Amino acid sequence: MNDKQLESILHEERLFPPAAAFSSEARIDESRLAALHAEAEADHEAYWARMARELLTWDKDFTVTLDESEAPNYRWFTDGELNVSRQCLDVHLDERGDKTAIIFEGEGGDKRRLSYRELTADVCRFANAMKARGIEAGDRVVIYMPMVPEAVVAMQACARIGAIHSVVFGGFSANSLRDRIQDAGAKMVITADGGHRGGQIVELKEATDRAVEQGCDTIETVIVLRRADSGCQMQDGRDIWWADAIAGQSNQCAAVPLNAEHPLFLLYTSGSTGKPKGIQHSSAGYLLHAKLTNLWVFDLHEDDVFWCTADVGWITGHTYVAYGPLAAGATIVMYEGAPTYPDAGRFWSICQRHGVTIFYTAPTAIRALMKFGDEVPAQYDLSKLRLLGTVGEPINPEAWIWYHEVIGEERCPIVDTWWQTETGGIMISPLPGAMATKPGSCTRALPGIAVDIVDEAGDSVTEPNAGGYLVIRKPWPSMLRTIWGDNDRYIETYWERFQNRFYVAGDSTHRDADGYFWIMGRIDDVLNVSGHRLGTMEVESALVAHPSVVEAAVVGRPHEVKGEALFAYVVPRGDRPTGEAMEALTRELRNWVGEELGAIAKPDDIRFADNLPKTRSGKIMRRLLRAIARGEEITQDTSTLENPAILDQLSGKA
Numbered sequence: 001m002n003d004k005q006l007e008s009i010l011h012e013e014r015l016f017p018p019a020a021a022f023s024s025e026a027r028i029d030e031s032r033l034a035a036l037h038a039e040a041e042a043d044h045e046a047y048w049a050r051m052a053r054e055l056l057t058w059d060k061d062f063t064v065t066l067d068e069s070e071a072p073n074y075r076w077f078t079d080g081e082l083n084v085s086r087q088c089l090d091v092h093l094d095e096r097g098d099k100t101a102i103i104f105e106g107e108g109g110d111k112r113r114l115s116y117r118e119l120t121a122d123v124c125r126f127a128n129a130m131k132a133r134g135i136e137a138g139d140r141v142v143i144y145m146p147m148v149p150e151a152v153v154a155m156q157a158c159a160r161i162g163a164i165h166s167v168v169f170g171g172f173s174a175n176s177l178r179d180r181i182q183d184a185g186a187k188m189v190i191t192a193d194g195g196h197r198g199g200q201i202v203e204l205k206e207a208t209d210r211a212v213e214q215g216c217d218t219i220e221t222v223i224v225l226r227r228a229d230s231g232c233q234m235q236d237g238r239d240i241w242w243a244d245a246i247a248g249q250s251n252q253c254a255a256v257p258l259n260a261e262h263p264l265f266l267l268y269t270s271g272s273t274g275k276p277k278g279i280q281h282s283s284a285g286y287l288l289h290a291k292l293t294n295l296w297v298f299d300l301h302e303d304d305v306f307w308c309t310a311d312v313g314w315i316t317g318h319t320y321v322a323y324g325p326l327a328a329g330a331t332i333v334m335y336e337g338a339p340t341y342p343d344a345g346r347f348w349s350i351c352q353r354h355g356v357t358i359f360y361t362a363p364t365a366i367r368a369l370m371k372f373g374d375e376v377p378a379q380y381d382l383s384k385l386r387l388l389g390t391v392g393e394p395i396n397p398e399a400w401i402w403y404h405e406v407i408g409e410e411r412c413p414i415v416d417t418w419w420q421t422e423t424g425g426i427m428i429s430p431l432p433g434a435m436a437t438k439p440g441s442c443t444r445a446l447p448g449i450a451v452d453i454v455d456e457a458g459d460s461v462t463e464p465n466a467g468g469y470l471v472i473r474k475p476w477p478s479m480l481r482t483i484w485g486d487n488d489r490y491i492e493t494y495w496e497r498f499q500n501r502f503y504v505a506g507d508s509t510h511r512d513a514d515g516y517f518w519i520m521g522r523i524d525d526v527l528n529v530s531g532h533r534l535g536t537m538e539v540e541s542a543l544v545a546h547p548s549v550v551e552a553a554v555v556g557r558p559h560e561v562k563g564e565a566l567f568a569y570v571v572p573r574g575d576r577p578t579g580e581a582m583e584a585l586t587r588e589l590r591n592w593v594g595e596e597l598g599a600i601a602k603p604d605d606i607r608f609a610d611n612l613p614k615t616r617s618g619k620i621m622r623r624l625l626r627a628i629a630r631g632e633e634i635t636q637d638t639s640t641l642e643n644p645a646i647l648d649q650l651s652g653k654a
């Protein structure tokens with residue numbers, strides 16, 4: 001960004017206060033929230049120390065709350081000890097040992113339930129199996145699995161013995177897996193012969209073999225869960241079936257107390273350069289925030305059935321599948337397959353069948369399911385739902401309203417939660433019993449999370465609706481600790497821009513007159529059109545508000561006069577228009593955006609496509625769209641694309 005401030009041009013006025021019935025039962029209501037904010041503001045460290053003591057069971061209490069001696073490598077609760085797996089499992093056994101921890105549904109319809117007692121026994125057996133294969137505290141273990149309970153068992157087993165897991169999303173290629181194994185120096189891979197997705201078998205073991213054969217010399221053991229009967233090859237001495245590995249292992253395994261700062265996991269995420277970054281998280285600080293946000297943001301009660309649809313390969317699946325809800329003693333749903341298999345009603349049928357009360361998913365999924373029409377969810381009983389959530393990208397108001405009306409039946413509050421792999425847990429979000437929501441806004445920061453907006457000079461932007469860099473002024477317990485093996489990159493990426501004064505999230509945002517945050521997208525998605533700074537997300541949001549548009553992505557291309565011009569990729573409802581119809585729709589959309597946002601935001605180019613290039617987690621690959629908009633040859637790696645064929649259509653070759 002330059003010295004000009006971001007201009008916000010998105011206006012959304014609707015306000016949805018919480019229903020009295022919801023607030024009166026909620027864990028956090030308006031007055032409790034105000035008290036928590038006041039407490040955190042009065043003494044940041046004391047607030048977090050109190051939370052840490054109240055929400056976690058310490059094997060050894062801490063005397064140091066925050067260690068700033070090596071800032072910006074902050075550390076929390078540094079002389080305390082606990083075990084994350086014990087916090088998620090053993091602590092529940094007396095009170096809720098027979099309570100269901102995991103309700104699992106496979107894509108093919110197979111179902112399984114695991115109580116806290118059964119899950120604990122499975123974790124112990126598997127932890128013993130890992131130890132028998134030489135895994136010790138501090139060793140790195142890569143988990144490359146389908147969304148089955150064993151993925152959580154493997155993560156929890158690592159936590160139990162202090163091994164550092166690095167989960168690699170099952171949709172990633174063998175090459176991505178290899179890079180991550182090498183960067184982490186992993187000793188073991190835990191995988192499956194296959195997983196089920198969209199009616200196909202994802203050949204995880206086959207990809208593991210290809211990865212490990214390409215110079216992953218640190219790998220000693222590959223443990224393989226039999227899931228798909230894909231008839232994979234097993235290599236003598238290296239590979240062992242999950243069932244054989246746990247055979248004869250005890251269902252008891254001591255949860256060793258570990259230092260609060262012991263790394264719990266690495267999770268690789270893409271940065272602005274090609275090489276993925278191994279985001280390193282801690283044990284105690286991470287778990288504290290995972291548990292706290294699960295209780296507060298999702299207003300978790302004892303009898304709730306909580307379903308976060310994210311794969312454990314992403315941070316959302318770490319914090320709101322594998323750790324947060326278990327630490328909170330919740331019943332969770334895990335689903336193996338695709339949201340549209342065998343049809344677009346699958347999510348809603350799962351909600352009905354298992355009595356889901358809290359449902360958390362991504363805007364891209366909401367928009368995709370919205371496309372199939374209201375008749376699909378109308379066929380299911382969604383009356384048990386009481387709270388909905390979204391995460392991962394800005395949700396456009398139209399999708400928000402659809403979610404609210406059609407899925408939430410106007411009864412369920414929506415929590416639009418802003419956070420990142422790096423933040424470990426939710427940072428900005430409504431607390432559903434305490435705050436009114438606005439479609440498209442993630443509202444306010446949680447107590448103890450010092451979010452601010454700064455300009456190019458690093459000064460606070462206080463004027464309403466003026467945009468800037470989203471920064472976090474004070475360290476918080478679940479923050480990333482470093483980038484594995486590259487602390488310089490950690491400092492460069494998140495701190496150096498403003499001389500280590502605050503954490504720089506890499507997003508741009510503005511705050512309205514009520515103090516609500518509106519995320520405008522990543523900094524590099526912000527364009528300068530004729531000296532006006534525009535968040536591409538706002539233009540996209542306007543486009544998708546048009547009845548003929550299902551999805552849109554907007555990027556910049558260089559323009560002689562304006563500096564940058566807006567180039568829009570649009571997925572139309574129904575067939576892709578051609579000829580006259582295409583020209584007419586192009587004109588209509590340009591005018592529409594002009595009406596919604598102002599003439600400045602009218603895209604110069606609109607290209608229609610059946611789909612957009614997405615990563616397997618559903619994020620639009622904007623760098624590819626930018627390359628196409630500029631007429632450049634695509635030289636980047638496209639191996640993580642869900643639908644590579646779409647590139648030809650977008651560049652006008654098909």
Ligand code: WTA
Pocket residue numbers: 269315316390391392393394395416417418419420421422442505506507519521522
């Ligand atoms: C974006 C996912 C708007 C944002 C938990 C952030 C959001 C990036 C929201 C992190 C939201 C996430 N509204 N944008 N509610 N949540 N983002 O690391 O740009 O996969 O920086 O973590 O997603 O993505 P990540």
